[in-house]
Amino acid sequence: ALAFADDLVLCARTSSGLRRSMDAVQTRLSAAGLVLNVEKSATLAITIDAKAKRYVVDTSEVFYLGQQNLGVLDAASQLKYLGIQFLPRGAAPSDGSALEKGLRNLRRAPIKPQQRMFMLRDHLIPQLQHGLVLGAARRGTLRKLDVQMRHHTRLWLRLPKDTPVAYFHARSADGGLGLPQFSVTIPILRERRMRGLEQSDSPYVRAVIRTKLGDVVRSRNTYNLHYGGERPRSIKQADVITAKLLHQAVDGRGLLEASRVPEPNDWVLGRSRLQSGRAFIDSVKVRGNLLPTGSRSSRGRRGQGSEGWCDAGCRAKESLNHISQACIRTHGGTVQRHDAVSRFACGRLRQRGFVVIEEPRIPTPAGIRKPDIIAEKNGKPVILDTQIKSDTLKLSDEHVRKRNYYDTPEVLDWVRNKFESENVPLVSTITLSWRGVWAPESATLLRELGLTKTDLRLISVMVVEKTALMFRWFKRSALTRNAPRQ
Structure with a gap:
């Protein structure tokens, strides 16, 4: 079982084992005065097709919680768990639609340009960062998100098309607008998360990371990031590189001393x-x-x-x-x-x-x-x-x-x-x-x-x-x- 706050995941090898686990959990929760939310619960059955040598999502078997049946996920169904959308084969890849929707809403809102920038930087981007770090985010998707963000920022602030890219992403202390760059920050955060798992205090977590499954997870979270001709290992190092790129540009050269105050x-x-x-x-x-x-x-x-x-x-x-x-x-x-x-x-x-x-x-x-x-x-x-x-x-x-x-x-x-x-x-x-x-x-x-x-x-x-x-x-x-x- 996996439990976090009010979310619970039960795993079993057989359908009968899952039913016993569900009955036991329901009994314990009822004794504590808690009730499971059937509308937000669902089951996923994955079986093996030995002849075809593949995994199959089985939708034929229905599970009940009391007198109510639980929803059954098929191969195309998505389930949101801890803020991440999951498919039967794993975390669903992000297509950037959430950012595009948020940017359109900010553009339509009757607010000042500086308020749009504040909402983007301090609210919309942090909302997306959790899913991009823990979910499935491809390099192309991250670059697409950066392009969308800069495009709308240019519209809001009426900036010319040849505005240095580093001006958008450099820290305000270095002379920039302080917008995070997804294609740089997300790979760094994902690799930092993997290092945290490898150095976990739990021996069980460390054991999982050393398995073949851990190798697969590690490969998906290793981007071999190269930025500005360097290999940043932390957000701080990436900020230094971004500041250098800004100050090397003709338009950003005059901001070289901004970080001193x-x-x-x-x-x-x-x-x-x-x-x-x-x-x-x-x-x-x-x-x-x-x-x-x-x-x-x-x-x-x-x-x-x-x-x-x-x-x-x-x-x-x-x-x-x-x-x-x-x-x-x-x-x-x-x-x-x-x-x-x-x-x-x-x-x-x-x-x-x-x-x-x-x-x-x-x-x-x-x-x-x-x-x-x-x-x-x-x-x-x-x-x-x-x-x-x-x-x-x-x-x-x-x-x-x-x-x-x-x-x-x-x-x-x-x-x-x-x-x-x-x-x-x-x-x-x-x-x-x-x-x-x-x-x-x-x-x-x-x-x-x-x-x-x-x-x-x-x-x-x-x-x-x-x-x-x-x-x-x-x-x-x-x-x-x-x-x-x-």
Whole structure:
């Protein structure tokens, strides 16, 4: 007998033996006040056809539970046990219809795109994972499920067809959307399950695994998985490979430092309702460098009149990096994005009891220095300057460069005299890339000053939203570098 929770399987060599087992179980359960559910019970009789040398499903014999007869399974019948569909010959192969149905339901539901992503990642996929790990899942089926999932995600988020595959499946901490990849995770989980059976504390389980039946089960659960040119043995190793594939892609290269400060990247998981659907879609595109810039749209067509130069007459490629950092059309947006981050940080510092001075003019022999924020609490002053940098730069180096710019005796003495403090002011920065990736030194100091992980996440969202807005301004503007300003 096999028993788990309220499910029970009785096995016998003969029909008379099965009847005795059924009577004994019914008697014991009745004594405990329990009743068997006839509608959910069924019998399966497998006999041997010696002449044809094959197994046969026998449907001629009917079994009774009390006065009611139990359903009889034939060769094509399916029975659900512990969430897995079984045929007489074993676990029924999955065809992916459950995922397709769930994706269609999510697409029809009147919810935001980020809510669809949340439901897919945190509810629909875990529902399917149990059956794929314990049931029969072929490689082709797993790849088909991945294709279905990415297809619907592209529709929901309006992503281009050449979006890197790794962008869908990389962890949010590494810069991706955090969707599991069935063709990678399921084989790893099945092999881990087999290793668990081989190392089981039960001698009976270990004995079964060493039989011919165990060899068959082991062969069905060994995929010899190769992914990204490597052989991952765990989900963690697979995540590292996926992150590497993302950061090797042209569009994912700017997310290389995302994992150094992983918490602010959680906004992409769609667990917040603060963003509108359009803002979330645009933010995901900015994060993945997927907006239709001239440089990106001209890939594969250069040399045919589509070189991807900036439409405003700048001597630079029309990349999102150029549009959000240096283009003449979006200079005002660059300033607004910078000021929005500074104002948010000032507000949070004031809420935590800091006295804040914004953009003071500090005279020095080298010229006027104007840090964005000077804050003081309990006699300990802090100097902060905000900067949104290119995704091609090392953010830690940019943090050090800006910190050294203000870490001079004249600036420090001015701040000490302003607050009448004996402590040496602490100099730091608020440094991010236009993709919302943080410099770790900046994030660490802001946390020490009292800002929360949620505050850092909101700043990241603010940056990518402003960057998306700048792209729209760029497309709507007719300003060129040679044209006179109005």
